[in-house]
Amino acid sequence: MFKSPYKSIKAELLEVxxxxxxxxxxxxxxxxxxxxxxxxxxxLSIPGVGEAPFTPSSSPFKTDKIDVTIMKAGYVTEALHNLKGGETLGIRGPYGRGYPVEELNKKDVLIVGGGVGMAPLRSFLLTLLEQKEKFGRIILCYGSRTPEDVVYKYLFPEWKKVKGLEIMQSVDKCPVGEWDETVGLVTCLLDKVKVDLAKTVSVVCGPPIMMKFSTTKLLDVGFKPQNIYLSMEANMSCGLGKCGHCQLGHHFICKDGPVFTYEQIKNIPEPFA
Amino acid sequence: MLTYFVTETNWLNFISSLVSQYRVFGLIDYEGELKWRRLNEANSHSITITKYRSIQPIKKFFFPVKEEVTAEPSAQKTILIGCKNCDLNHLKTTDSMFVGSPVSDPYYLKRRENTIIISSDCDDFRKTCFCTSMDEDPFPSKGFDINLSPTRGGFIVEIATKTAEQLISVRKHYFQDPQPILLQEREKMRKRITELVKNNNSELNWTDPQRIVSSTYNSKAWDDDIASTCVECDACRFVCGTCYCFILSETKDIWSRIRTWDSCQSAGYARVAGGGNPKNTRAKRLKNFYACKLVYRKENFGFYACTGCGRCIEVCQGKIDIRQSLAKLKKLEKNV
Structure with missing residues (x-):
């Protein structure tokens, strides 16, 4: 039977x-x-309303359900935020190239997240934790605007107990006494963390401005452009490298990415615009 | 390649014999503007075969302005008569975009497979034509099923594909072997039209547009000059034969989806949720269009996604002429 690559399958919204x-x-x-x-x-689409691209935040090892963490930012996400559970949504994909987990074998991994950028990184982190013996140190540096803006608040205490996983958190601002970790931008954490550059790769996801300054900081610290992985999210629409919306220089983020090394995009004018 | 000669009358009779079995489109001349029209018994004798390209790009026959992309693809057997070499070169880009990697677009592919392309040499040009500056010829050498070259009393007919052979073989009585002298004359004609297009652009001094656009990408001239008269009407993108961008939207039938041509010159083209917009000025959008055609697709496919057809120049309300833009940018190259 004919199946259009543009057609979604149905997905039940179990819980919000x-x-x-x-x-x-x-x-x-x-x-x-x-x-x-x-x-x-x-x-992900709300039938009759609209469609937008999201990276799942659950582990790919969990195959019965998919979690997608979404910030209210536009009309599709606003409509999603109005759902209570029990509705039927549309889903198609998956698209693009994900994180190069195989290439990280025996490496130390420095994960740098900002805001809702923690969503894809949660999926990545869970993937690493599933096969922790394959990797060296796993370090998560996560920055939010305020303590309230931290996503997965209920998971951080659990993660902090995991042996071999080091977690550092920052918030941009906070009333005195409400935060016992770093106050400042996530790049402050990169000043504090000590890594062996010869065997560490970094994986960055967050708002464009955070990705820009994190990349600059990582380069300053001594990371090579090919050891900095970035999730270059854009307004991917078709997901098949055809509709043109997500072009970044000669790349189509939806099929060549969304994960790129800085090496791949460093010559493109304003990659973090 | 099989080559025949056909008289003009026999060619028109040949077309008449096709219109009952195929959806046949040809060019009708409206005071010098050639427009694609569906042919029937009544109008098939008044078509223009040669001259120059239509203002309407042929991509619309494979990638319509608006279509549903969730239903099973269907396509009627179609014949296009009068495509020019710039049109065929456009298909190199749309084929590269829509066919293969990572999956083929089933709608484009189905129409492409069901369309017979009959092209012709140009024997005239528009003031906006600059194919020779893009290292292309004003006559086809590949990419067609059948090509026609005008000659004394008719056309030299080149048959490039099995489909074309079959089409001709059941109507063989219209065609005859070409006299060698006519083939020699064709070469002269081709040289003549090539010279005419070159002379039309004799003032242009640029070569290597890929380098020019790359090296001037950060110049202020894009804001101050090149894009300053753009009125964001999108006309240049809709007449461009290589523009493939589209936007998907939902329909009232909740599990179907439609696509519509989109334009990178629209302010909202690259906007993301939350309001961020990497292409938030006319200059950024125009240079993205130039870079798309002259830098990025060249890097992807090895050929330019601009064939020098000049349609974008002809429709521009702001009188932006890509040939002149490249000439201006070339001057700046040293200063950037």
Whole structure:
């Protein structure tokens, strides 16, 4: 039977988890088996309303359900935020190239996240933790605007107990006494963390401005451009490298990315615009 | 390649014999503007075969302005008569975009497979034509099923594909072997039209547009001059034969989806949720269009996604002429 690459399959919205005042996690059960590689994205749609790209935040090892953590930012996400659970959504994908987990074998991994950028990184982190023996140190530096804006608040205490996983957190601002970790931009954490550059790769995801300054900081610290992995999210629409919207120089983020090394994009004018 | 001669009358009779079995489109001349029209018994004798290209790009026959992309693809057997070499070169880009990697677009592919392309040499040009500056010829050498070259009393007919052979073989009585002298005359004609297009652009001094656009990408001239008269009407993108961008949208039938041509010159083209917009000025958008055609697709496919057809120049309300823009940028190259 003919199946259009532009057609979604149905997915039941099982649960909506409130993360912050403008971020929610949507737990979905697709009607057919739906596998993905961590870092790949999906196109999620509210039938008759609209479609937008998101990277799942759950582990690809968990195949019965998919979590997608979404910030309210535009009309599709606003409509998603109005859902309570029980509705039927559309999903298609997965698309693009995800995180190069195989290439990280025996390496130390420095994860740098900002805001809702923690969503794809949660999927990545869970993937690493699933096979922790393959990697060296796993370090997570995560920055939020305020303590309220931290996503997965309920997971951080658990993660902090995991042996071999080091976690550092920062908030941009906070009233005195409400935060016992670093206050400052996430780049402050990169000043504090000590890594062996010869065997460490960094994986960065967050708002464009955060990615820009994190990349600059990592380069300053001594990371090579090919050891900095970036999730270059854009307004991917077709997901198939055809509609043109997500072009970044000669790359189509939806099929050549969304994960790129800085080496791949460093010559493109204003890659973090 | 099989080569025949056909008289003009026999060629028109040949077309008449096709219109009942195929969807046949040809060019009708409206005071010098050639427009694609569906042919029937009544109008098939008044088509223009040669001259120059239509203002309408042929991509619309494979990639319509608006279509549903969730239903099973269907395509009627179609014949296009009068495509020019710039049109065929456009298809190199749209084929590269829509066919293959990572999956083929089933709608484009189905129409492409069901369309017979009959092209012709140009024997005239528009003031906006500059194919020779893009190292292309004003006559086709590949990419067609059948090509026609005008000659005394008719056309030299080149048959390039099995499909074309079959089409001709059941109507063989219209065609005859070409006299060698006519083939020699064709070469002269081709040299003549090539010279005419070159002379039309004799003032242009640029070569290597890929280098020019890359090296001047950060110049202020894009804001101050090149894009300053753009009125964001998108006309240049809609007449461009290599523009493939589209936007998907939902329909009232909740599980179907439609796509519509989109334009990178629209302010909202690259905007993301939350309001961020990497292409938030006319200059950024115009240089993205130039870079798309002259830098990025060249890097991807090894050929330019601009064939020098000049349609974008002809429709521009702000009188932006890509040939002149490149000439201006070339001057700046040293200063950047």
């Amino acid at each position: 988890i409130e993360e912050t005042s403008n971020i929610k996690t949507f737990v979905l059960k697709p009607e057919e088996k739906f596998s993905f590689v961590t870092g790949q994205f999906v196109e």
